[in-house]
Amino acid sequence: MVAINLWSSLTRFTDGARVVEVEAETVGGALDGLVAAHPGLAPIIEAGVSVVVDGEIAPNRHAQLPEGAEVVLMQRLKGG
Amino acid sequence: MAKDEFKEFKLVGTRPDRPDGLDKVTGRARYGADISAPGMLWAAVLRSPHAHARIVKIDTSKAEALTGVKAVITRADFPTGLTGEDWNLQENTMAGERALYDGHAVAAVAATSKLRAEEAVRLIEVEYEVLPHVIDVDDAIKPDAPVIREGAADATVPEGMPPNVVRYMEFGRGDVEAGFAEADLVMEKTYKTEATHQGYIEPHACMGQLGADGKGEMWVCTQGQWFIRKMCTAVLGLETAQLRVTPSEIGGGFGGKTTIFMEPLSLALSKKAGGKPVKLVMSRSDVLRATGPTASASMDVKIGMKKDGTITGARAEFRMQGGAFPGSPVDMALYCAFAPYKLTNVEHVGYDVLANRPKCAAYRAPGSPMGAFAVESLLDEMCRELDVDPLDMRLKNAVREGDTASYGPKYGSIGLVETLEATKAHPNLSIPLGPNQGRGIAAGYWFNHNGETSVSMAISEDGTAQVSVGTPDIGGSRASIALMTAETLGIPYEDVRVNVVETGALGVNEPTHGSRATFASGKAAVIAAGHAITEMCKRAANEWGIDPEAVEWVDGAAQPAGDNAGKFPPMSIAEIAGKMGSTGGPISGHHESVPEGVGASFGCHVVDVEVDPETGRTTILRYLVVQDAGRAIHPAYVEGQYQGGAAQGIGWALNEAYIYGDDGRLQNTVFLDYRVPVASDLPMIDTVIVEVPNPGHPYGVRGVGETGITPPLPAIANAIQEATGARLCELPMSPPKVLAAIKAKGG
Numbered sequence: 149m150v151a152i153n154l155w156s157s158l159t160r161f162t163d164g165a166r167v168v169e170v171e172a173e174t175v176g177g178a179l180d181g182l183v184a185a186h187p188g189l190a191p192i193i194e195a196g197v198s199v200v201v202d203g204e205i206a207p208n209r210h211a212q213l214p215e216g217a218e219v220v221l222m223q224r225l226k227g228g
Numbered sequence: 229m230a231k232d233e234f235k236e237f238k239l240v241g242t243r244p245d246r247p248d249g250l251d252k253v254t255g256r257a258r259y260g261a262d263i264s265a266p267g268m269l270w271a272a273v274l275r276s277p278h279a280h281a282r283i284v285k286i287d288t289s290k291a292e293a294l295t296g297v298k299a300v301i302t303r304a305d306f307p308t309g310l311t312g313e314d315w316n317l318q319e320n321t322m323a324g325e326r327a328l329y330d331g332h333a334v335a336a337v338a339a340t341s342k343l344r345a346e347e348a349v350r351l352i353e354v355e356y357e358v359l360p361h362v363i364d365v366d367d368a369i370k371p372d373a374p375v376i377r378e379g380a381a382d383a384t385v386p387e388g389m390p391p392n393v394v395r396y397m398e399f400g401r402g403d404v405e406a407g408f409a410e411a412d413l414v415m416e417k418t419y420k421t422e423a424t425h426q427g428y429i430e431p432h433a434c435m436g437q438l439g440a441d442g443k444g445e446m447w448v449c450t451q452g453q454w455f456i457r458k459m460c461t462a463v464l465g466l467e468t469a470q471l472r473v474t475p476s477e478i479g480g481g482f483g484g485k486t487t488i489f490m491e492p493l494s495l496a497l498s499k500k501a502g503g504k505p506v507k508l509v510m511s512r513s514d515v516l517r518a519t520g521p522t523a524s525a526s527m528d529v530k531i532g533m534k535k536d537g538t539i540t541g542a543r544a545e546f547r548m549q550g551g552a553f554p555g556s557p558v559d560m561a562l563y564c565a566f567a568p569y570k571l572t573n574v575e576h577v578g579y580d581v582l583a584n585r586p587k588c589a590a591y592r593a594p595g596s597p598m599g600a601f602a603v604e605s606l607l608d609e610m611c612r613e614l615d616v617d618p619l620d621m622r623l624k625n626a627v628r629e630g631d632t633a634s635y636g637p638k639y640g641s642i643g644l645v646e647t648l649e650a651t652k653a654h655p656n657l658s659i660p661l662g663p664n665q666g667r668g669i670a671a672g673y674w675f676n677h678n679g680e681t682s683v684s685m686a687i688s689e690d691g692t693a694q695v696s697v698g699t700p701d702i703g704g705s706r707a708s709i710a711l712m713t714a715e716t717l718g719i720p721y722e723d724v725r726v727n728v729v730e731t732g733a734l735g736v737n738e739p740t741h742g743s744r745a746t747f748a749s750g751k752a753a754v755i756a757a758g759h760a761i762t763e764m765c766k767r768a769a770n771e772w773g774i775d776p777e778a779v780e781w782v783d784g785a786a787q788p789a790g791d792n793a794g795k796f797p798p799m800s801i802a803e804i805a806g807k808m809g810s811t812g813g814p815i816s817g818h819h820e821s822v823p824e825g826v827g828a829s830f831g832c833h834v835v836d837v838e839v840d841p842e843t844g845r846t847t848i849l850r851y852l853v854v855q856d857a858g859r860a861i862h863p864a865y866v867e868g869q870y871q872g873g874a875a876q877g878i879g880w881a882l883n884e885a886y887i888y889g890d891d892g893r894l895q896n897t898v899f900l901d902y903r904v905p906v907a908s909d910l911p912m913i914d915t916v917i918v919e920v921p922n923p924g925h926p927y928g929v930r931g932v933g934e935t936g937i938t939p940p941l942p943a944i945a946n947a948i949q950e951a952t953g954a955r956l957c958e959l960p961m962s963p964p965k966v967l968a969a970i971k972a973k974g975g
Contacts, residue, residue, distance in 0.1 A: 153636060155399035157384060191383040195312075200637035204924075207678065207822035220636040223397065223559040227677045227742025228426075228483025228590035228934060 150178055150213050153220045161188035175199045176209030178219060196224040239715045240927050243864045247706045247726065248477070257477040260433030260449025261509045268435065269298055269338040271497050271508040272345035273490060274352050275518060276327030276334055279361035279584040279892025280374065283327060283354060286335060290351040296340040297348045299500035303334075306496065307465035314462040316553045320587045321463055321492050327356070328376065328552035329584045330893045331517025333490065338497035338506045361584040361892040365549040366526050368392045368583045376552050376582035394554040395580035397562070399635065400543075400573075404530075407541020407573030411532030414541075415610055418528050419602040420958040421941070422885035425521040426591050427876070427904045430479025431512060432519060436494030437505040442466055444495055446473045451481040451700055452739020454680075457731050459488045464495055471495075474730040475700045482702075482876070483590030486739045489519045513897040520589025521886065523548040523556035527602040529565075533610045537621035541573040542566050542634075544603065548595070549581045550588035556580045557588075561595030564938070565603045566634035567673040568644055568830060569625040574634050584892055590741060593674045593934035597877060597941050601959065604670040604942030609955060618669045618946075622832070623648050643856030643920030644671070644830040650918050651832040651854045665838045665849065666950025672831045672938025676931035677742025682735035682820035683752035685713065687760055689809075691784075691802030692723040695756070697749040698737025700728050703872075703933050704865030705745035709753050711861050712927055716757040718784030719801060726753075735820045743931030746861060747922075748823050754926045756817030767811045768799045825924015829931060831855035833874065833939035837947040844967030846882055846948060852914045858922035858930030866932050871913040873936020879905040880937075881944040885960050 149169045154162065162168055163186075170181030179199070183190045199206045200220040201213060213219065251257040288300045303322045310318050323332045335352050339345040360374040367373055369390040376392055385396045408414045430449055438444035444466070450456050453473040461468045478485065494506040510519070525548045532541040544565050550556030558578040566574055611618045626644045633639055648671070651657070661667060684696045695713055699705060706726040714721045738744070765779040768786035772779075778793035779786050785798035808815050836849040853870040860866040883903040887895040896902045921928025941959065949955045954969035 155397055155636075157386075157396060157398035160386065188383070195382065203638040203640045204824060205678065205826065207824050218638060222563070222636060225560070225563075225675055225677060225742075226590065226594070227674070227744065228486070228592040228594050 150217065150219055152178055152182055155221065158189065158192065162186045173213060174209065175201065175206040175211045175213065178213060179209070198222045198225045237715055239711045239721055240859065240861050241863065242711070243862060244707070244721045246704070247710060248701065259430050259479055260476045263435045263447040263476060264507065265435065265505040268505045268507055269340060269501055270342040270345045271336055271338045271494055271506050272342070272349045273333050273493065273514070274335040274349045274354070276323060276330060276332040277893065278327055278356055278358050279330050279363070280359040281327045281356035282359060283323060283325060283334060284357055285355040287353040288335060291337055291348040294344070294348045294351060296344040297337060298340070298504065299338040299497045300348070301336050301493070301496050301500060305500065306463065310462070316587070317459050317488060318463040320553060321488065321490065326359070329586050331586060333493070333518065336493045336497060338501050363583055363585060363888045363892055365524055365547050365581050365583060368549055368581050369547065369579065376584065380554060380582060382554065392582040393579050394582055397559060397578045398576065400575035402573030404541045404543050404573045404575045408530070408532040410540040412535045413610055413614055414530065414532045415606055416528065416530035417606055417957055418526065419605060421525045421598045421601055422959055423521040423524040423585065424880045424884040425516055425902065426480070426482035426484035428480030428482060428484060431510040431515045432485070432489060433509040434491050434494050435505050435507040436491065436498050437503065438495040438499040439503040440499065442470050444471045446471065446491065446495065447476060448473060448491055449476045449478050449485065451478065451485040451702060451741055453731050454698065454736050455486060455739050456488060456491055460492045460495060463488070463492045472730055472732050475728055478700050478702050480702065482592045483594060483741060484520055486590050486741045487520065512899060516897045516902060517894050518586055520551070520587050522591035522594065523550045523588045525561065525598040527598065529602045529606050531606055531610060533614060535614055537611070537614065537616040537624050539569055539571060539625050542571055543575045544599070545577040546599065547579045547581055549583040549585065551585040552582055553587045554580055555588060557595030561599040563635040564596035564673050565599030568622065568627060568671045569634065570627050570631050571634050592873065592876065592937045596672065596674055596938045597880065600670060600672050600938045601941040601945065604939065605945050605957065608668070608942065608946040608949070619648060619652050622671055639828070641920065641923050642828055642830060643918055646920050647830050647832050647854050647856050647918045650916050651834060654834070654852055654854065654916060656834055656850060656852045656914060659836070661836065664841055664951055665836060666947040666952070668835050668837070668943040668945065668947030668950065670833055670939040670943035670946060672935055673828065674743065674934040674938065675828050676747065676826050677744045678748050678823045678826050679738030679742060679744050680736050680822055681748040681752045682737055683749055683756050684734060684816060684818045685753060685756040685760060686814065686816040687801065687805045687808070689805055691719065691800065691805040693717060693719065695724065695726045695753050696729045696733055697726060697753065698729065698734045699740040699745040699749045702740050703869055704862055705740065705749060707865060708746040708861040709750050712750050713753050713757050716754050717761065717801065718781065743933040747826065747925055747929045747931045750929060751823045751925055752819040752821065755819040759817035759819070760815055763815050764801065764804045767804050767808070770811065771799065772796045825922065827858050827922025827924055827930035829856050829935045831935040831939055833943045835940070835943045835947050837944060837951055839948055839951040839966060841970060844963035844965070844970060846944070846961065846966060848878060848911055850911055850914065852916070853936055854916040854918060855932065855935055856918040856920050856930060857932045858925065859919055859928030860917045861927060861929060863917060866917055867915045869932045870915045870936045873934070874913050874940050875905055875910055877937045877940025878910065878944065881941045881959060881961055883960050883962055
């Protein structure tokens with residue numbers, strides 16, 4: 149199981165949960181699991197998010213989630 | 229790689245001549261407007277004079293009848309059915325049912341000369357029904373505000389919010405009310421910043437060519453040729469690979485050239501004109517009216533602090549308008565606002581709001597300067613109130629490796645403490661100040677970014693090397709990538725040429741944005757060079773008849789790894805390259821990835837100002853930038869980035885603003901009225917490069933382009949308070965505003 153930390157205004161799609169646990173070994177699996185558990189999150193995930201794993205932005209959906217990894221969902225980061 | 233594994237380098241950290249220097253000082257460099265082709269037509273664009281208006285009718289017949297006019301287009305010439313950001317881009321490129329801001333394109337012409345195209349534009353008749361408009365972000369969320377676009381809100385916006393709110397977010401942790409209860413002092417204030425433009429010297433320019441077969445080419449001034457390709461083909465309904473985009477030299481971008489504004493117009497006109505190339509060059513007025521500045525912001529901040537300077541709780545609510553389309557950087561502003569501080573109780577709320585202004589674009593650390601203005605200003609006031617040293621307060625609360633950032637994740641290796649300590653040790657802080665003078669200090673942060681990256685490197689027959697990158701050079705990346713490649717190969721800097729190539733030459737590259745070019749393209753180039761070294765060691769091993777594993781690469785040559793490998797003299801890169809045709813063919817390296825290991829960068833600025841109490845004019849006496857670069861590959865360019873960020877921030881703080889009339893039309897559309905700093909406004913800006921190497925990059929690079937614009941806004945506000953006793957909470961802090969604040973204080 150991996151615990152995904154959400155930004156708090158997403159809690160209206162997750163029955164109030166700030167942290168959602170899903171079965172996943174990769175970033176993509178975690179996002180898919182999140183949408184499967186809470187379909188209301190689908191348009192937000194599809195619009196693009198950044199997934200931060202142990203302090204670093206995951207490079208792609210296939211990135212592995214180490215056991216006990218800290219996973220934080222953030223709005224997609226970009227720069228100037 | 230641990231920090232202590234970084235060794236001394238031969239080239240990294242030196243200051244060789246700039247590879248683009250001669251071309252630029254002799255005028256030989258080819259910018260966007262320098263590109264021409266046989267049979268080329270010129271384009272001109274008709275823009276809305278209204279901030280918000282329904283387009284009732286467009287009559288182009290007189291323009292079409294004018295001699296020399298080869299094509300006239302309106303929105304009717306674009307494909308329909310687009311959704312999401314593709315629709316936003318198309319709608320911004322050419323207005324559909326309504327013009328959404330002063331300067332919004334409504335028609336375009338291609339003709340045999342620029343003057344003829346401009347004459348034809350004046351013959352186009354548009355019937356408008358003028359609609360109510362809204363410019364200010366706080367006005368836009370009032371109950372009676374005109375609605376810019378029904379249904380534009382995304383899924384994050386709860387029901388019942390004002391219709392111009394299109395994105396909403398909350399995040400944080402702990403219990404902020406408990407944090408405030410624990411504090412000795414709680415302060416709350418509202419801050420406002422105006423939209424400012426990136427102010428790049430080179431206006432947008434392109435030449436597009438598109439045939440009836442859907443194949444096209446574009447030469448364009450851009451930070452990202454693949455983004456131009458993706459966006460233009462989406463807006464025009466073309467297959468992506470059929471458009472080849474070549475970037476020109478670029479005269480500044482600062483984020484504003486990471487998107488499209490008028491580029492699809494040249495392609496659409498070209499197609500309608502039978503495939504002739506069409507050149508379109510914006511005027512400064514076009515740039516200011518119709519390209520993307522950053523957002524304007526209205527921000528509430530509340531902070532609790534103990535007498536010793538410990539921050540106990542912090543809350544920020546930011547409202548930002550990014551023009552008539554979603555996309556203000558309110559999320560980034562919130563992420564960065566409290567990023568320098570270790571907080572247990574923190575709460576963020578953000579609203580992305582529509583208004584009748586141009587579609588905002590990225591601008592150097594998008595959002596971060598606004599957030600810093602609010603938070604760093606309030607922290608400074610609290611330090612004054614509690615008689616706490618502002619640098620000691622920042623050191624006390626500073627985040628370190630392993631701390632949880634205010635926006636959620638844990639920090640890796642960061643250099644905020646080292647940056648603050650270097651600031652504290654700088655002699656500028658002990659220079660005595662005179663009457664009407666004040667000193668201001670502020671910190672700032674930017675994440676830095678990785679992004680899709682593809683790089684190729686090829687060894688030439690004489691042992692020199694060429695590197696093909698997809699990130700246009702806006703801040704010295706050709707020099708830094710050449711230095712890192714040369715260091716890796718063990719050859720002179722002058723033996724490496726770095727070329728910024730067109731979209732047909734590499735895999736997809738994100739633009740030069742997010743301070744990523746030296747980090748991402750540089751890392752890819754180093755890995756690509758490593759692949760070439762492996763191949764060169766193999767070629768040498770084959771010549772010697774030994775195992776490739778027994779060959780190592782030292783100082784630009786292959787050599788046996790030890791006595792057991794055999795006794796052979798080193799084989800230089802030139803010797804290996806000279807025989808490559810007969811030893812296996814070309815030798816090259818390639819790497820593509822979304823590189824991991826991004827290193828965030830913190831900065832701290834100290835500014836001394838003098839304020840004329842008679843006029844309210846602020847003079848910058850001296851300015852210090854201290855920032856963590858990770859590793860400065862070419863320190864002169866790093867210093868240039870620090871100074872450039874400070875200069876832009878000084879303009880934003882003191883003078884720059886979009887000024888709208890009651891009719892919603894932009895009043896200051898040229899540089900005479902939109903006042904960017906000039907050389908005579910600024911002292912020499914002092915810099916200190918702090919180096920806490922980023923373990924995620926082979927040479928420790930963090931990225932340095934953006935952090936430098938974040939601290940100037942609050943640092944100058946803090947200095948003005950010390951000089952005058954007056955606290956300004958709205959930008960720009962222009963002479964009339966400063967004078968009014970001084971008078972309000974009874975000065």
